[in-house]
Amino acid sequence: xxxxxxxxxxxxxxxxxxxxxxxxxxxxxxxxxxxxxxxxxxxxxxxxxxxxxxxxxxxxxxxxxxxxxxxxxxxxxxxxxxxxxxxxxxxxxxxxxxxxxxxxxxxxxxxxxxxxxxxxxxxxxxxxxxxxxxxxxxxxxxxxxxxxxxxxxxxxxxxxxxxxxxxxxxxxxxxxxxxxxxxxxxxxxxxxxxxxxxxxxxxxxxxxxxxxxxxxxxxxxxxxxxxxxxxxxxxxxxxxxxxxxxxxxxxxxxxxxxxxxxxxxxxxxxxxxxxxxxxxxxxxxxxxxxxxxxxxx
Amino acid sequence: xxxxxxxxxxxxxxxxxxxxxxxxxxxxxxxxxxxxxxxxxxxxxxxxxxxxxxxxxxxxxxxxxxxxxxxxxxxxxxxxxxxxxxxxxxxxxxxxxxxxxxxxxxxxxxxxxxxxxxxxxxxxxxxxxxxxxxxxxxxxxxxxxxxxxxxxxxxxxxxxxxxxxxxxxxxxxxxxxxxxxxxxxxxxxxxxxxxxxxxxxxxxxxxxxxxxxxxxxxxxxxxxxxxxxxxxxxxxxxxxxxxxxxxxxxxxxxxxxxxxxxxxxxxxxxxxxxxxxxxxxxxxxxxxxxxxxxxxxxxxxxxxxxxxxxxxxxxxxxxxxxxxxxxxxxxxxxxxxxxxxxxxxxxxxxxxxxxxxx
Numbered sequence: 339x340x341x342x343x344x345x346x347x348x349x350x351x352x353x354x355x356x357x358x359x360x361x362x363x364x365x366x367x368x369x370x371x372x373x374x375x376x377x378x379x380x381x382x383x384x385x386x387x388x389x390x391x392x393x394x395x396x397x398x399x400x401x402x403x404x405x406x407x408x409x410x411x412x413x414x415x416x417x418x419x420x421x422x423x424x425x426x427x428x429x430x431x432x433x434x435x436x437x438x439x440x441x442x443x444x445x446x447x448x449x450x451x452x453x454x455x456x457x458x459x460x461x462x463x464x465x466x467x468x469x470x471x472x473x474x475x476x477x478x479x480x481x482x483x484x485x486x487x488x489x490x491x492x493x494x495x496x497x498x499x500x501x502x503x504x505x506x507x508x509x510x511x512x513x514x515x516x517x518x519x520x521x522x523x524x525x526x527x528x529x530x531x532x533x534x535x536x537x538x539x540x541x542x543x544x545x546x547x548x549x550x551x552x553x554x555x556x557x558x559x560x561x562x563x564x565x566x567x568x569x570x571x572x573x574x575x576x577x578x579x580x581x582x583x584x585x586x587x588x589x590x591x592x593x594x595x596x597x598x599x600x601x602x603x604x605x606x607x608x609x610x611x612x613x614x615x616x617x618x619x620x621x622x623x624x625x626x627x628x629x630x631x632x633x634x635x
Numbered sequence: 636x637x638x639x640x641x642x643x644x645x646x647x648x649x650x651x652x653x654x655x656x657x658x659x660x661x662x663x664x665x666x667x668x669x670x671x672x673x674x675x676x677x678x679x680x681x682x683x684x685x686x687x688x689x690x691x692x693x694x695x696x697x698x699x700x701x702x703x704x705x706x707x708x709x710x711x712x713x714x715x716x717x718x719x720x721x722x723x724x725x726x727x728x729x730x731x732x733x734x735x736x737x738x739x740x741x742x743x744x745x746x747x748x749x750x751x752x753x754x755x756x757x758x759x760x761x762x763x764x765x766x767x768x769x770x771x772x773x774x775x776x777x778x779x780x781x782x783x784x785x786x787x788x789x790x791x792x793x794x795x796x797x798x799x800x801x802x803x804x805x806x807x808x809x810x811x812x813x814x815x816x817x818x819x820x821x822x823x824x825x826x827x828x829x830x831x832x833x834x835x836x837x838x839x840x841x842x843x844x845x846x847x848x849x850x851x852x853x854x855x856x857x858x859x860x861x862x863x864x865x866x867x868x869x870x871x872x873x874x875x876x877x878x879x880x881x882x883x884x885x886x887x888x889x890x891x892x893x894x895x896x897x898x899x900x901x902x903x904x905x906x907x908x909x910x911x912x913x914x915x916x917x918x919x920x921x922x923x924x925x926x927x928x929x930x931x932x933x934x935x936x937x938x939x940x941x942x943x944x945x946x947x948x949x950x951x952x953x954x955x956x957x958x959x960x961x962x963x964x965x966x967x968x969x970x971x972x973x974x975x976x977x978x979x980x981x982x983x984x985x986x987x988x989x990x991x992x993x
Binding site for chain 2: 442
């Protein structure tokens with residue numbers, strides 16, 4: 339039982355990390371209807387920039403805001419150069435453009451900072467929390483708990499931002515209906531820059547957390563692939579969906595790997611989340627919290 | 636002036652329904668086929684065969700398969716490479732386990748295996764659409780590669796998971812030189828492209844397009860969505876499976892399951908998008924573009940380094956190559972979102988008026 343709890347909690351905490359990446363997808367999809375495949379590359383780029391600046395001798399507290407600035411510039415460039423000429427194109431074209439963007443950003447990140455693995459020290463040790471180990475006998479990494487805390491703050495902050503600020507209300511209006519938002523004077527292009535900037539911020543946080551855990555390396559881009567089943571499970575347009583989906587995927591993938599894996603030769607973490615999400619979609623095609631799909635002729 | 640169909644009257648239904656109704660197109664396609672079958676085999680070097688022409692043809696076939704599914708039937712798929720893997724490993728096993736099976740039969744059977752897998756993984760498309768479907772086809776990609784890696788039987792218990800393709804022998808003639816392999820691939824691809832061209836003009840193709848444009852309306856007017864969608868998955872996977880078999884037998888010779896990665900699926904999707912969604916010609920144009928681009932970039936960087944002495948720090952050039960590749964894809968999508976096939980169409984309309992545009 340203790341072992342099960344340990345696996346479950348470990349999975350849930352990993353799931354939170356998945357949610358962070360999925361969150362970036364959801365923000366952009368909600369506001370601009372673009373399925374942004376480049377989110378993984380943005381995570382990689384942000385983490386690498388922050389670590390690179392840190393390695394140049396800047397303190398981490400200076401490097402992070404500077405990286406944020408870079409991400410905002412990137413968001414502006416993407417809006418101006420890529421998205422604006424492609425207004426009104428079919429979704430698949432926009433999707434392909436973001437795959438092109440993925441290649442570009444990955445290349446850019448490595449051209450500037452090199453392709454080697456960099457270590458990121460955040461000052462939090464990845465060791466089991468002693469208190470829990472002593473009282474309950476469950477080994478839960480201190481680092482995972484901090485990451486979960488940061489994720490919680492981030493989501494709460496985003497929720498506040500979306501519901502309480504003027505920009506947040508404008509964002510929701512754009513997400514609901516582009517044309518109606520335009521007609522009441524919401525500057526669509528500015529909103530897109532903001533959304534991509536916020537997604538860049540989320541990518542930065544996710545990148546720092548994943549980077550501190552696994553080292554900042556190219557493999558970070560694969561984390562984005564894990565965010566896709568989270569997305570389809572939770573629904574493309576729902577922020578709570580990304581969180582809940584992440585928790586479900588994280589927990590079930592760890593449990594499946596530990597209890598099911600040995601029977602089939604292991605390594606099922608790679609595809610199990612997809613199959614799970616697929617089976618789930620068969621019952622509910624719009625995901626957990628996605629908008630109900632109403633189709634007319 | 637030269638590309639004008641004035642004066643070409645169609646007096647019978649057969650004439651009206653032929654594949655290339657315009658005489659200039661017929662002449663053009665004949666010339667291209669003559670060039671491909673006669674001139675190129677006599678003139679090209681082995682390097683060009685094995686590094687450019689053979690991969691170009693094989694990826695054209697895979698892109699054609701994906702184009703049937705995505706372009707004609709409207710089902711976005713990110714699992715193309717997995718179907719190719721099924722084709723490659725199935726034909727390996729057929730040749731290995733059935734003594735003396737003809738190569739072409741093995742390829743056809745491996746295509747059928749891929750089609751069967753395609754039908755199974757196409758089942759969700761009956762309920763899921765759009766990006767949800769695209770993301771769930773990733774399940775195909777990861778699951779199949781995992782299966783091929785983990786289940787030793789598929790790779791004949793080779794310890795590294797790498798299989799070595801047998802020789803292609805038809806009627807005692809071994810296709811072992813690059814030129815012979817090229818001709819073999821070219822024949823298979825031409826015949827399958829012809830079949831595809833006819834398929835999309837037929838009732839089947841029209842039902843796919845109806846489903847693509849609006850599946851509910853298509854259902855109302857009497858197309859059966861289950862049959863149509865699954866048929867699209869089956870035919871598409873068949874094409875991809877044969878392409879995978881050719882990839883293993885005529886191009887690489889040795890393949891491993893990890894070689895059929897997600898990146899390859901994306902590359903094939905790029906070919907379809909850049910070439911033109913819903914166009915047979917587009918599959919070939921897109922494949923030419925994506926296969927040639929890295930080669931050209933390589934040559935360019937080599938030229939920069941040797942002739943102009945622009946020293947790039949080591950490791951940078953591959954990153955820059957990636958950047959240029961991404962930037963070119965973005966550029967092409969912005970300039971012509973409907974793909975290269977659309978450019979050709981515009982060119983034809985211009986040619987029709989040329990040189991008297993008024």
